[in-house]
Structures are given as structure tokens and as C-alpha cells.
Amino acid sequence: MPTPTTPMTIRRCNRRTVLGYGAAGLAAALLPGEALALTDAQARALIQRAVDDVNVAISSGKTGPALYAMFERIFQKYADVNVIARSALGVAARQASPAQMAAFTQAFQGYLSRKYGKRFREFIGARFTIEGARPIKTFYEVKTTAILKGQAPFEVLWQVSDRSGADKFFNLIVEGVNMLASERTEIGAMLDRRRGNIDLLIQDLKTAG
Amino acid sequence: MEVVTKGSFVKRNGSPDVRGRNARAVSRGAAASVICALGLALAGCGPAPRASGINDPYEASNRQTHDFNKSVDSALFRSSEPSSNGQGPVGHALENVGSNLSLPGKVLNSLLQGRPEPAIKNTFRFFINSTLGLGGLFDPAGTSFSLPETDTDFGETLHVWGVPEGSYLELPFVGPSTERDALGMVVDIVINPLGALDPDERAAAFALRMGGKIAKRQRYSTTVDSILYGSADSYAQSRLLYLQNRRFELNGEETTNANAYDPYDDPALQ
Numbered sequence: 001m002p003t004p005t006t007p008m009t010i011r012r013c014n015r016r017t018v019l020g021y022g023a024a025g026l027a028a029a030l031l032p033g034e035a036l037a038l039t040d041a042q043a044r045a046l047i048q049r050a051v052d053d054v055n056v057a058i059s060s061g062k063t064g065p066a067l068y069a070m071f072e073r074i075f076q077k078y079a080d081v082n083v084i085a086r087s088a089l090g091v092a093a094r095q096a097s098p099a100q101m102a103a104f105t106q107a108f109q110g111y112l113s114r115k116y117g118k119r120f121r122e123f124i125g126a127r128f129t130i131e132g133a134r135p136i137k138t139f140y141e142v143k144t145t146a147i148l149k150g151q152a153p154f155e156v157l158w159q160v161s162d163r164s165g166a167d168k169f170f171n172l173i174v175e176g177v178n179m180l181a182s183e184r185t186e187i188g189a190m191l192d193r194r195r196g197n198i199d200l201l202i203q204d205l206k207t208a209g
Numbered sequence: 210m211e212v213v214t215k216g217s218f219v220k221r222n223g224s225p226d227v228r229g230r231n232a233r234a235v236s237r238g239a240a241a242s243v244i245c246a247l248g249l250a251l252a253g254c255g256p257a258p259r260a261s262g263i264n265d266p267y268e269a270s271n272r273q274t275h276d277f278n279k280s281v282d283s284a285l286f287r288s289s290e291p292s293s294n295g296q297g298p299v300g301h302a303l304e305n306v307g308s309n310l311s312l313p314g315k316v317l318n319s320l321l322q323g324r325p326e327p328a329i330k331n332t333f334r335f336f337i338n339s340t341l342g343l344g345g346l347f348d349p350a351g352t353s354f355s356l357p358e359t360d361t362d363f364g365e366t367l368h369v370w371g372v373p374e375g376s377y378l379e380l381p382f383v384g385p386s387t388e389r390d391a392l393g394m395v396v397d398i399v400i401n402p403l404g405a406l407d408p409d410e411r412a413a414a415f416a417l418r419m420g421g422k423i424a425k426r427q428r429y430s431t432t433v434d435s436i437l438y439g440s441a442d443s444y445a446q447s448r449l450l451y452l453q454n455r456r457f458e459l460n461g462e463e464t465t466n467a468n469a470y471d472p473y474d475d476p477a478l479q
Contacts, residue, residue, distance in 0.1 A: 086472065091478075093478050118431055136464055170473075171470075176453045178470075180470065181449060
């Protein structure tokens with residue numbers, strides 16, 4: 001596997017990196033049984049389709065709620081909303097009843113689509129290209145570059161798994177900022193504000209974002 | 210702070226100003242050699258390892274500063290109408306000029322980090338945008354010459370020299386930072402090559418850079434607003450975003466088998 005060096009992070013001593021990759025290679029050689037059901041090609045194909053849809057949405061010329069709705073459909077189609085919701089709720093997910101979990105997931109999906117739909121404006125004019133994919137644990141991380149005119153290109157990583165039963169992405173990392181971590185902080189704070197009451201949190205989520 | 214002492218020199222016959230300039234040049238040179246010596250001493254250690262988690266022992270006072278910053282931000286940028294990422298041509302040009310003026314400092318830092326490539330690129334960028342780009346109003350280097358800005362600062366230089374991140378800090382008016390980045394900011398003010406300009410020019414450059422930052426705040430208004438005013442805990446959210454993004458800038462992407470979070474295998478969720 002080639003070492004992913006970007007020109008902006010030239011490291012003077014990358015002994016650790018080299019050792020790390022060596023160790024990873026050794027582990028891969030020793031553990032042939034830990035095969036991934038998902039393949040590199042499938043992970044890339046999923047993100048390629050998602051990115052194509054994103055590019056279509058951007059070039060559609062739609063703005064405001066119409067664009068957010070397109071984004072919401074992309075999200076529903078390609079993301080594993082269940083696991084994102086469960087992870088955002090954190091340990092509280094264990095205490096939630098199945099009915100509460102279902103209601104929370106539903107409300108969370110709307111919240112996330114509104115929130116990221118609004119932020120999506122910053123990607124208007126951007127073009128995404130796929131750089132590559134690499135296996136991590138039981139999932140794949142697909143690296144894309146977003147190119148915005150007149151700005152330094154920036155990196156968006158999509159983590160893809162098939163453990164929901166279908167190939168879906170479950171996390172997005174934009175320039176190091178991790179959606180799962182960010183949403184866990186946010187939902188945790190919302191739950192604290194309601195003193196741990198999940199039903200009230202669900203009510204709040206319906207209008208948040 | 211230097212702006213104040215410089216302004217006090219009287220330009221009547223020229224000599225005090227020249228003397229002051231020489232003294233400044235000497236002190237600037239001394240500061241630079243101390244920094245270089247420090248750099249050489251630390252450079253052997255290699256960059257600081259990637260920090261993880263949140264180290265925030267000053268959370269109580271940081272939260273007070275955060276509330277203060279939010280009130281400043283809402284007084285300056287929150288109008289009654291709903292915000293949009295509205296940045297007109299003036300704001301865009303102002304942001305360009307401001308970032309163009311930040312380039313000499315970035316070149317210096319890249320050199321201190323032992324990274325000639327971004328130093329050369331930013332130097333070309335500075336000359337192209339200062340001339341063809343009419344003093345940085347436009348960005349032909351980025352649009353026609355594929356020379357986007359490579360961002361850096363003295364905080365990164367300290368990181369390259371092996372200085373650890375330190376505690377999280379929220380600075381008045383500035384926002385999220387760390388002990389290392391706060392120190393870096395102070396040093397950046399001292400070593401900025403623009404400091405060699407005349408006081409008037411320097412004040413103008415400073416004003417333009419501040420204007421550029423304000424224009425940038427407006428360009429990202431939707432996102433900044435959603436974090437500051439749309440989050441249940443805007444302090445925790447901006448702290449997390451800052452630390453994640455900063456570590457990414459300094460260390461690059463680093464999802465490994467060891468540190469990757471896999472929600473499908475999280476025992477806390479089962």
C-alpha cells in the first residue's frame with residue numbers, strides 16, 4: 001500500500017509511519033481469516049454513486065429547501081442512519097426501549113438532513129473526486145477530494161460498512177472533523193439539557209437542525 | 210504591542226526613527242536567532258505525536274471566555290434577518306487582500322519547519338497575487354497557476370519542533386486555541402515580516418488582515434452560526450471541531466486499526 005503523503009504534510013521523520021505500515025502488513029499476512037465481506041471495489045462504487053448524486057444535486061441549480069431535500073434523499077439512500085443514530089445517542093441507547101429507539105432514529109434522520117443540508121451550501125460549486133479506499137478493521141475508508149474553485153482542495157473521508165446488511169456509509173470526516181464524534185457531543189448535550197429524558201430529546205430533535 | 214512603541218518615534222528629523230528602526234532590526238534579529246537556535250535544538254526530536262482526547266483543565270474560565278466571544282460575535286455579525294453565506298465582491302476582495310498579506314509570515318514558518326516546498330509555493334503566490342492580482346485583490350495564483358495557499362503558522366512550527374499541544378484554551382476575540390497555538394500566535398506577531406514596514410503601512414496591513422478575517426467569518430456564516438447558535442453546547446462543539454481539525458492539519462488523516470472507531474463493534478451501544 002503506498003504511503004499517503006500529501007504535499008502539505010511532508011514529515012521529516014516518518015520512521016513511525018513506515019513501522020506502522022510494516023506492522024499492518026505483517027498483521028494482514030498473519031491473519032488471512034479476517035477477510036472483509038465488503039471489497040475495495042464495492043466501497044468505492046458506493047461512494048462513487050453517492051458522489052455522483054451529490055455532483056448532480058450541486059449542478060441542478062436548486063437552492064434552499066429543494067436542494068436540502070435532494071441531499072436528504074442521498075443521505076437516506078447511502079447512509080446507515082440506524083447506526084449513526086445509535087452511536088450519536090451513545091450509552092443512553094442501551095436504556096432506550098425499541099419504540100423510543102425507532103422514534104429517536106426517525107427524528108434524528110430529519111434533524112441530520114436539515115442540519116447538513118444547510119451546511120451543504122458551502123459545497124456549492126464543489127466537485128468531488130475519489131482518491132482511493134483502504135481497509136480499516138471491518139470497514140473501508142474511501143478518500144475523496146472536494147475541489148472548490150480558487151480554494152485549496154480539501155479532503156472528505158467516507159467510512160463504509162456492509163454490516164447493516166447493505167453497503168452504506170456510517171461516518172463522514174471532513175478535514176479531520178468526524179460526524180459521529182460531533183453528533184455524539186451534540187446529542188449528548190441535548191440529552192443533558194433534558195436531564196436524560198429521551199422522550200423530551202426526541203421532541204427537541206423534531207425541530208432542531 | 211510593538212505598534213505602540215513604534216508610533217511614539219517622532220519623524221521630525223528622521224534620526225530617531227532610523228535609530229528606532231535599527232534597534233528594532235537588532236531586537237528582531239535577536240528574536241529570530243533565539244527562535245532558530247530553539248528550533249535547531251528541538252528539530253532533532255521530530256514532530257510531536259498526535260494528541261488525542263480532550264485536555265481541558267481550564268474549562269470553567271474557557272466557558273466564560275466563550276460566552277464573552279459569543280456576545281462579541283452576535284453584536285458584530287448577527288443581524289435581525291436570517292443569515293446567509295452572503296459575501297459580496299467587496300468581502301471577497303478583502304479576504305483575498307488579508308490572506309495575501311499573511312503569506313510572508315507563512316513562508317517564514319515553512320522555512321522554520323524545514324519545509325521548502327510550501328515556502329517556495331507561497332512565495333510565488335505572494336508575488337503573483339501582489340502584482341497580477343493587484344495587491345492581492347484577486348487571486349490569479351490560485352485560479353490560473355494552481356498555487357492555492359498552504360496554510361501554516363508558528364503553532365505548527367512548534368508542533369514540528371516537538372512541542373506538545375498543551376491544554377485547550379479559548380482566547381478572547383480569537384476563539385478556540387491550545388496552549389501551543391496561543392504561544393504560536395504571539396510569536397507570529399513578533400516575527401511577522403510585515404513588522405519591518407513603516408508604522409502607517411503596518412497599521413494598514415494589520416487593518417486589512419483583520420478585515421480579511423471578518424470577511425471570512427461572513428463567508429462561513431451558516432456554519433459558524435450553526436455551531437455558535439445552533440448547538441446545544443456550543444462550547445463543547447467548537448472545542449471538538451477545533452481540536453479535530455487542528456490535529457488533522459498538523460498530523461494528517463490518521464484512522465488506523467488501533468484508533469478507528471467502529472460503531473458496529475462498540476460494546477457501549479449493544
